[in-house]
Amino acid sequence: MSSRDDRAKEALRWIAPAGRSIDAVNAIVAAPLLERQRWSWRTWWIAFAVSLALTGAMAISIAWLLIEGIGIFGNNTTVVWGFPIANYVWWIGIGNAGTLISAMLLLLRQHWRASINRFAEAMTLFAAAIAGIFPILHLGRPLYFYWLAPYPNTMALWPQWRSALIWDFWAISSYILFSLLFWYIGLVPDLATLRDRAKGTMARTLFGIFALGWRGSARHWHTLHIYHMTMACLGVPLVVSLHSVVGLDFAASLMPGWAETIFPPYFVVGAMYSGFTMVIVLAAAVRWGLRMQALITIEHFEVMAKMLLAASTIMTLSYCTEWFTAWYGGEGAERRLVVYAFTGDYRVLYWLMLVFNCVIAQAFWFPAARRSIAAVVTIGILINVGMWLERMTIVLNTLSHGYAVSMWRTYAPTLWDFLLLFGSLGFFALLFLIFCRALPVVSMHETRRLLSAEAQP
Amino acid sequence: MSALLVAEFHEAGALTTAARAATSAGLPLADAFSPFPIEGMAELLGETSTRLRIWMFVGGIAVAALAYATEVWSAVYNYPIDSGGRPEHSWPAFLLFPFAVGIFGAALTGFIGLLVKCGLPRLHHPLFEINGFERVTQDRFMLALHAPPADADKRSAVDWLKQAGADNVWELEW
Numbered sequence: 295m296s297s298r299d300d301r302a303k304e305a306l307r308w309i310a311p312a313g314r315s316i317d318a319v320n321a322i323v324a325a326p327l328l329e330r331q332r333w334s335w336r337t338w339w340i341a342f343a344v345s346l347a348l349t350g351a352m353a354i355s356i357a358w359l360l361i362e363g364i365g366i367f368g369n370n371t372t373v374v375w376g377f378p379i380a381n382y383v384w385w386i387g388i389g390n391a392g393t394l395i396s397a398m399l400l401l402l403r404q405h406w407r408a409s410i411n412r413f414a415e416a417m418t419l420f421a422a423a424i425a426g427i428f429p430i431l432h433l434g435r436p437l438y439f440y441w442l443a444p445y446p447n448t449m450a451l452w453p454q455w456r457s458a459l460i461w462d463f464w465a466i467s468s469y470i471l472f473s474l475l476f477w478y479i480g481l482v483p484d485l486a487t488l489r490d491r492a493k494g495t496m497a498r499t500l501f502g503i504f505a506l507g508w509r510g511s512a513r514h515w516h517t518l519h520i521y522h523m524t525m526a527c528l529g530v531p532l533v534v535s536l537h538s539v540v541g542l543d544f545a546a547s548l549m550p551g552w553a554e555t556i557f558p559p560y561f562v563v564g565a566m567y568s569g570f571t572m573v574i575v576l577a578a579a580v581r582w583g584l585r586m587q588a589l590i591t592i593e594h595f596e597v598m599a600k601m602l603l604a605a606s607t608i609m610t611l612s613y614c615t616e617w618f619t620a621w622y623g624g625e626g627a628e629r630r631l632v633v634y635a636f637t638g639d640y641r642v643l644y645w646l647m648l649v650f651n652c653v654i655a656q657a658f659w660f661p662a663a664r665r666s667i668a669a670v671v672t673i674g675i676l677i678n679v680g681m682w683l684e685r686m687t688i689v690l691n692t693l694s695h696g697y698a699v700s701m702w703r704t705y706a707p708t709l710w711d712f713l714l715l716f717g718s719l720g721f722f723a724l725l726f727l728i729f730c731r732a733l734p735v736v737s738m739h740e741t742r743r744l745l746s747a748e749a750q751p
Numbered sequence: 752m753s754a755l756l757v758a759e760f761h762e763a764g765a766l767t768t769a770a771r772a773a774t775s776a777g778l779p780l781a782d783a784f785s786p787f788p789i790e791g792m793a794e795l796l797g798e799t800s801t802r803l804r805i806w807m808f809v810g811g812i813a814v815a816a817l818a819y820a821t822e823v824w825s826a827v828y829n830y831p832i833d834s835g836g837r838p839e840h841s842w843p844a845f846l847l848f849p850f851a852v853g854i855f856g857a858a859l860t861g862f863i864g865l866l867v868k869c870g871l872p873r874l875h876h877p878l879f880e881i882n883g884f885e886r887v888t889q890d891r892f893m894l895a896l897h898a899p900p901a902d903a904d905k906r907s908a909v910d911w912l913k914q915a916g917a918d919n920v921w922e923l924e925w
Contacts, residue, residue: 320890453825513796515793517869524807528857
């Protein structure tokens with residue numbers, strides 16, 4: 295009984311009065327999909343046009359890349375990675391967070407996840423798919439990327455299984471497919487609700503097909519629950535392994551500043567950090583744009599701000615560990631690299647990164663900052679910029695300042711680098727905008743369950 | 752040919768109470784329908800199987816084993832490459848690929864298993880003929896009993912359900 299009382303209290307905490315009935319939840323979540331005429335959608339169309347234009351920029355830069363080759367980027371023979379790999383690590387970090395947050399909060403019985411897990415998982419899918427494009431574009435000969443897969447071929451060759459690039463390929467593709475299943479199975483009961491609420495034949499048919507004929511049977515709920523929990527148990531190690539593999543892309547090398555055992559866990563926390571900030575930005579957008587104030591409350595922002603504070607502290611500790619091991623290890627190149635990071639060619643980026651990632655999140659010690667959506671969103675965006683700078687400085691500092699002094703060179707991005715970066719952001723926004731108008735952004739059945747604690751004896 | 756008596760309730764609590772009472776009264780429960788999972792309902796229906804997890808485990812291990820076998824066969828037997836004297840069978844480096852695809856294998860097995868176990872997709876079901884069944888995915892609750900074959904028993908079961916607080920009772924045959 296006590297767990298039920300706790301849940302009833304939870305429901306009151308996480309759902310504002312306007313959403314505290316089962317029918318209100320259904321109506322609030324379904325309204326943008328089934329009662330489109332209630333909205334003007336003007337802001338949506340403006341955002342859609344902007345993101346479509348940026349997507350066009352991405353398409354053009356990809357096309358130009360395929361025609362001209364990676365010489366159009368700022369990469370040179372020393373700094374061979376540059377923007378594409380930093381963007382890849384940044385996007386995959388954001389792509390990590392949705393499933394990590396959703397699965398971990400499910401296992402920890404954090405019922406407030408019901409308001410954010412759906413769009414966080416959608417974010418994961420889009421971001422991970424975008425991330426997957428970058429290493430392929432960076433291959434130099436992108437049309438041969440399928441050589442990563444083991445298939446019988448006329449050259450009688452197989453992939454090099456010891457290569458971190460191969461691990462990446464499998465980790466990302468498994469992760470995207472896994473996340474798709476995790477997301478879809480949670481959607482099925484909601485699609486059934488929409489099928490049964492829809493007035494138009496078209497909407498009813500489409501929602502009906504994807505709802506697979508779900509009818510809310512207790513036997514089905516039982517099986518779904520088992521599947522969902524097991525998926526969450528599998529999802530957490532998969533997510534952790536995914537970004538650990540990305541960390542190994544660096545750590546399995548022999549470069550100063552990269553070959554560190556802390557990289558895998560430090561990358562995982564960094565992924566959660568930047569991913570959570572993206573969830574916060576999207577939560578604010580969804581809350582305002584789709585009028586979800588009753589379901590996504592200040593309480594949600596406050597608790598997510600606390601998560602950012604915790605992650606910021608861990609990140610700071612990781613940076614300190616890097617500096618400490620460079621000094622304590624006694625390797626000259628490692629020590630020189632740390633000095634170079636603070637005082638060298640990219641020092642502005644490095645200092646900005648430290649300010650954004652370590653300092654500004656400390657504002658969340660104050661409840662007033664945690665409970666102001668404007669503050670949480672602003673800090674969140676800055677942290678996400680900081681996390682992008684972190685990936686840039688990891689790539690640039692080490693490659694510009696390796697063991698061979700004769701090879702030291704700096705890096706300067708080109709217009710195409712920026713077009714591809716901002717284009718990919720536009721493409722992400724485009725996918726998310728379409729998602730908002732096609733599918734329920736908040737999980738109705740999980741919110742109903744949270745509310746039901748009040749109604750049940 | 753199945754015959755069901757389907758009773759509609761306003762609240763989850765009423766549904767659970769009626770289901771418990773029906774079990775004690777010896778009326779055989781067929782299923783219950785609700786917009787969210789109700790604690791204890793699956794147990795009342797005798798649905799406690801967690802075999803799906805075993806299938807997921809088997810599926811995951813099978814896919815992981817296949818992946819590992821591919822690595823060993825290709826790198827040790829089919830096309831061995833001596834790369835700086837590293838062992839051809841580099842098992843620590845070989846673990847990541849089986850791990851990642853194994854987890855996906857378990858997820859896919861579970862998804863297929865879930866569909867098979869639930870009999871989905873089944874876009875149309877005779878229950879959808881009930882007027883108002885569309886509410887069970889929104890805010891109503893329904894309890895389905897196996898209808899007794901004799902008419903008199905059936906009538907008393909219907910009365911019993913109404914006594915238990917059902918708003919409506921339908922008889923469904925297919």
